[in-house]
Amino acid sequence: MAKASAKGGSRGKSAAPAKNPADLTAYEAAAAIASRNLTSEELVTACIARIDQLEPEVKAWAFLDRDHALAQARAADDWAREGKGLGILHGVPVGIKDVIDTGDMPTEANSALFKDYRPRADASCVASLRAAGAVIMGKTVTTELASSTPGATRNPRNLAHTPGGSSSGSAAAVACGMVPLALGTQTAGSVIRPASFCGVYALKPTFGLVSRRGVLLQSHTLDTIGLYARCIEDLALVTDAAAAYDSQDPVSISAARPRLSEIAASEPPLPPVFAFIRTPAWEQTSSVLREAYTELIAELGGRVVEIDLPTLAQATECQRIVQSAENAAYYGLFREKKPELVSDGLTERLKSGARIAAQDYIRAVNMRDMLYTAVEDLLTHYSAILAPSSLGPPPKGISNTGDPIMNGLWTYLGVPAINVPLLEADGLPIGVQLIGARRDDGRLLRNARWLARHLAGEV
Amino acid sequence: MAKASAKGGSRGKSAAPAKNPADLTAYEAAAAIASRNLTSEELVTACIARIDQLEPEVKAWAFLDRDHALAQARAADDWAREGKGLGILHGVPVGIKDVIDTGDMPTEANSALFKDYRPRADASCVASLRAAGAVIMGKTVTTELASSTPGATRNPRNLAHTPGGSSSGSAAAVACGMVPLALGTQTAGSVIRPASFCGVYALKPTFGLVSRRGVLLQSHTLDTIGLYARCIEDLALVTDAAAAYDSQDPVSISAARPRLSEIAASEPPLPPVFAFIRTPAWEQTSSVLREAYTELIAELGGRVVEIDLPTLAQATECQRIVQSAENAAYYGLFREKKPELVSDGLTERLKSGARIAAQDYIRAVNMRDMLYTAVEDLLTHYSAILAPSSLGPPPKGISNTGDPIMNGLWTYLGVPAINVPLLEADGLPIGVQLIGARRDDGRLLRNARWLARHLAGEV
Numbered sequence: 045m046a047k048a049s050a051k052g053g054s055r056g057k058s059a060a061p062a063k064n065p066a067d068l069t070a071y072e073a074a075a076a077i078a079s080r081n082l083t084s085e086e087l088v089t090a091c092i093a094r095i096d097q098l099e100p101e102v103k104a105w106a107f108l109d110r111d112h113a114l115a116q117a118r119a120a121d122d123w124a125r126e127g128k129g130l131g132i133l134h135g136v137p138v139g140i141k142d143v144i145d146t147g148d149m150p151t152e153a154n155s156a157l158f159k160d161y162r163p164r165a166d167a168s169c170v171a172s173l174r175a176a177g178a179v180i181m182g183k184t185v186t187t188e189l190a191s192s193t194p195g196a197t198r199n200p201r202n203l204a205h206t207p208g209g210s211s212s213g214s215a216a217a218v219a220c221g222m223v224p225l226a227l228g229t230q231t232a233g234s235v236i237r238p239a240s241f242c243g244v245y246a247l248k249p250t251f252g253l254v255s256r257r258g259v260l261l262q263s264h265t266l267d268t269i270g271l272y273a274r275c276i277e278d279l280a281l282v283t284d285a286a287a288a289y290d291s292q293d294p295v296s297i298s299a300a301r302p303r304l305s306e307i308a309a310s311e312p313p314l315p316p317v318f319a320f321i322r323t324p325a326w327e328q329t330s331s332v333l334r335e336a337y338t339e340l341i342a343e344l345g346g347r348v349v350e351i352d353l354p355t356l357a358q359a360t361e362c363q364r365i366v367q368s369a370e371n372a373a374y375y376g377l378f379r380e381k382k383p384e385l386v387s388d389g390l391t392e393r394l395k396s397g398a399r400i401a402a403q404d405y406i407r408a409v410n411m412r413d414m415l416y417t418a419v420e421d422l423l424t425h426y427s428a429i430l431a432p433s434s435l436g437p438p439p440k441g442i443s444n445t446g447d448p449i450m451n452g453l454w455t456y457l458g459v460p461a462i463n464v465p466l467l468e469a470d471g472l473p474i475g476v477q478l479i480g481a482r483r484d485d486g487r488l489l490r491n492a493r494w495l496a497r498h499l500a501g502e503v
Numbered sequence: 504m505a506k507a508s509a510k511g512g513s514r515g516k517s518a519a520p521a522k523n524p525a526d527l528t529a530y531e532a533a534a535a536i537a538s539r540n541l542t543s544e545e546l547v548t549a550c551i552a553r554i555d556q557l558e559p560e561v562k563a564w565a566f567l568d569r570d571h572a573l574a575q576a577r578a579a580d581d582w583a584r585e586g587k588g589l590g591i592l593h594g595v596p597v598g599i600k601d602v603i604d605t606g607d608m609p610t611e612a613n614s615a616l617f618k619d620y621r622p623r624a625d626a627s628c629v630a631s632l633r634a635a636g637a638v639i640m641g642k643t644v645t646t647e648l649a650s651s652t653p654g655a656t657r658n659p660r661n662l663a664h665t666p667g668g669s670s671s672g673s674a675a676a677v678a679c680g681m682v683p684l685a686l687g688t689q690t691a692g693s694v695i696r697p698a699s700f701c702g703v704y705a706l707k708p709t710f711g712l713v714s715r716r717g718v719l720l721q722s723h724t725l726d727t728i729g730l731y732a733r734c735i736e737d738l739a740l741v742t743d744a745a746a747a748y749d750s751q752d753p754v755s756i757s758a759a760r761p762r763l764s765e766i767a768a769s770e771p772p773l774p775p776v777f778a779f780i781r782t783p784a785w786e787q788t789s790s791v792l793r794e795a796y797t798e799l800i801a802e803l804g805g806r807v808v809e810i811d812l813p814t815l816a817q818a819t820e821c822q823r824i825v826q827s828a829e830n831a832a833y834y835g836l837f838r839e840k841k842p843e844l845v846s847d848g849l850t851e852r853l854k855s856g857a858r859i860a861a862q863d864y865i866r867a868v869n870m871r872d873m874l875y876t877a878v879e880d881l882l883t884h885y886s887a888i889l890a891p892s893s894l895g896p897p898p899k900g901i902s903n904t905g906d907p908i909m910n911g912l913w914t915y916l917g918v919p920a921i922n923v924p925l926l927e928a929d930g931l932p933i934g935v936q937l938i939g940a941r942r943d944d945g946r947l948l949r950n951a952r953w954l955a956r957h958l959a960g961e962v
């Protein structure tokens with residue numbers, strides 16, 4: 045059943061928070077801090093209280109030094125009191141997936157291989173967040189090496205269910221108000237799927253928008269930094285803060301980055317029309333998902349057209365080949381050196397990846413721009429593609445983080461994708477995935493915001 | 504025995520040719536045409552006469568339409584007579600390897616797969632040459648698909664010997680004065696080795712300097728357009744004409760291209776010191792090559808230092824893996840569709856390439872910049888690397904174009920390499936290879952010119 049989510053549509057930028065600061069959106073919190081109606085210390089204290097309350101069951105954090113987080117918050121407050129210029133995330137806490145380097149915290153990737161590993165420097169994206177004034181709250185739980193073997197995190201919407209993975213802790217922490225923002229990474233479906241399962245907003249931006257320097261390398265063709273938030277405005281804000289050209293990341297986009305926050309907050313020139321694509325794995329979706337989508341499509345009426353794009357089956361297959369092969373090339377070195385520190389599940393995946401022939405890999409990489417052409421053409425006629433974010437609601441148990449098959453093809457194509465937490469079944473979230481053209485992240489955010497507000501009856 | 508070659512050192516830019524126009528260097532011919540002391544028609548007529556005289560034995564040409572070449576020459580002369588601005592190669596004929604597209608001539612790649620194939624447009628590098636005023640003389644013989652199976656070309660220095668390959672016709676045509684300039688391609692040693700065997704100058708420029716759009720794709724990581732000429736000044740001139748940024752070639756260097764002709768013609772600020780590297784295949788070189796190099800090193804005295812760079816063995820191996828895998832990915836499609844049109848030799852190579860694992864290929868590609876670092880460091884201390892261009896003089900017979908093992912590592916590293924035709928044994932040429940830092944093609948040309956002039960007693 046389609047459930048209207050009004051969060052994304054909240055327009056009033058209240059500077060005087062009446063509610064628990066941990067429940068503020070990031071842009072509300074940043075505005076309150078900038079206008080001296082809230083201190084970063086109050087905000088971080090509220091978030092820590094929320095963590096202290098929920099963490100024993102949710103287990104979203106791999107590393108959290110409360111004193112260090114509060115010290116950053118107090119330093120941010122001192123800075124603000126001195127009247128210095130404030131970054132767009134000044135004093136706002138962000139959770140960082142534990143495969144992303146932090147110069148002041150360990151980065152263990154949920155693997156014995158990285159036990160006690162302390163990077164010498166921040167990853168580029170973390171450095172960008174700090175430059176925007178963010179408080180780096182701590183490190184969130186990942187599956188083993190951002191692959192399949194789950195961590196201990198539970199879904200805060202229902203503790204009996206998986207939060208998804210591999211960005212399990214980031215999705216869960218944002219979903220239950222431990223932090224307003226978090227960073228994840230996606231190689232197949234590691235950002236969008238957990239967002240779908242936990243009922244939060246997430247953006248996997250255009251490939252190359254956010255630098256990957258200082259982030260665990262799993263697949264240079266696919267690895268993408270993603271962002272979690274509780275509304276579209278916050279997604280735009282944190283992406284503006286994290287995105288920057290980086291000559292050290294060979295795929296980093298060197299073109300100017302328009303301010304996503306401004307585009308996302310603007311009204312579409314015309315009401316959007318979405319292209320609904322079932323995508324090749326539709327037959328594997330759960331019946332409750334199909335029912336929810338039937339209702340959603342009906343509710344959208346003339347604002348959605350169902351489209352068939354048969355070439356997407358090839359994109360799904362190419363993503364699988366590229367990820368397996370590159371994963372084997374990179375993680376295979378770990379397995380060769382310290383096989384006892386790699387889980388059985390990952391070992392099997394790496395063995396399978398090692399069998400992929402170079403010629404099949406090369407062809408799969410080379411298909412990418414060709415297959416994208418059909419998507420790009422479609423997006424000249426439609427505002428965005430609408431497709432499921434996951435095969436259904438989060439599976440029961442935490443031994444399996446679910447299947448990324450609804451996401452891998454979009455990661456492969458390098459297009460921006462957003463999870464909009466619009467649907468639910470039996471109290472469990474089911475996300476709606478919107479997909480845009482490469483480098484058109486702003487328009488995608490704007491259309492996602494329109495969709496959330498439209499279903500909330502606001503537009 | 505070291506043989507001084509004075510060609511590269513010729514300084515007088517005579518505008519009044521007293522000799523057969525076919526024996527002029529390209530810069531002499533261009534200057535004579537620009538000053539109206541020679542017409543392009545006279546030059547092309549002289550080249551055609553040379554071709555008519557030698558082609559029955561040398562067999563350098565895959566396609567030559569004398570009338571079409573003369574028509575281009577007359578059009579160039581008409582243009583000059585009208586007083587219009589002239590490009591740097593105005594009226595000068597260039598031979599084009601038959602794997603490079605020409606919109607007005609077939610491009611058959613010495614393969615039944617491309618029989619009668621007529622491209623719709625010029626390759627970018629051909630279009631650049633035409634923009635510089637060049638007359639596209641015709642298409643030169645390549646081995647089958649620029650791989651190993653030889654064409655019919657013979658070495659003009661001794662018809663009983665191979666000219667090398669795969670750019671067999673381009674090297675041979677320039678060597679015997681059929682054209683002053685020609686284009687080739689190199690994936691392992693297909694430009695430098697034929698130059699060594701035929702006793703001509705050749706430049707394999709920095710990877711990405713000359714666009715590969717419209718050129719048969721064998722290996723996107725390695726394929727490089729190369730240039731043939733009879734002196735260093737001409738190499739600089741034709742490279743200036745052919746090199747241009749091309750957004751359609753993903754590896755095209757977008758930085759500004761300094762005029763190589765100016766740098767090449769300038770004096771080194773200090774006399775160069777060369778780093779002599781035997782490279783990993785030294786043990787396979789012929790005894791006459793080793794004797795010739797011993798003499799050359801002795802003659803250079805303090806201007807050369809022998810250096811050992813053990814990491815080059817890995818570069819040799821990585822090149823082999825990358826070429827085999829990418830070759831299988833691209834040509835494998837030909838073999839799958841029309842196996843009967845692929846030679847047995849190439850079929851075996853493709854089968855072998857198909858067995859390469861993706862993870863080994865990915866690691867081999869990724870080693871490139873790491874292995875280049877050692878070469879780059881060395882080139883901050885030395886003017887250029889000096890190494891053999893081939894294992895020895897051209898082998899006897901034309902059933903085998905020789906081994907590219909002295910070249911593949913440099914192609915892989917993406918560095919510019921020049922063949923300087925300085926040595927000979929038993930009347931057969933042995934080239935000296937000079938290697939420079941990436942994007943430092945101008946300095947490399949200048950040092951190569953210094954070396955040729957130094958051995959000729961001019962500096």
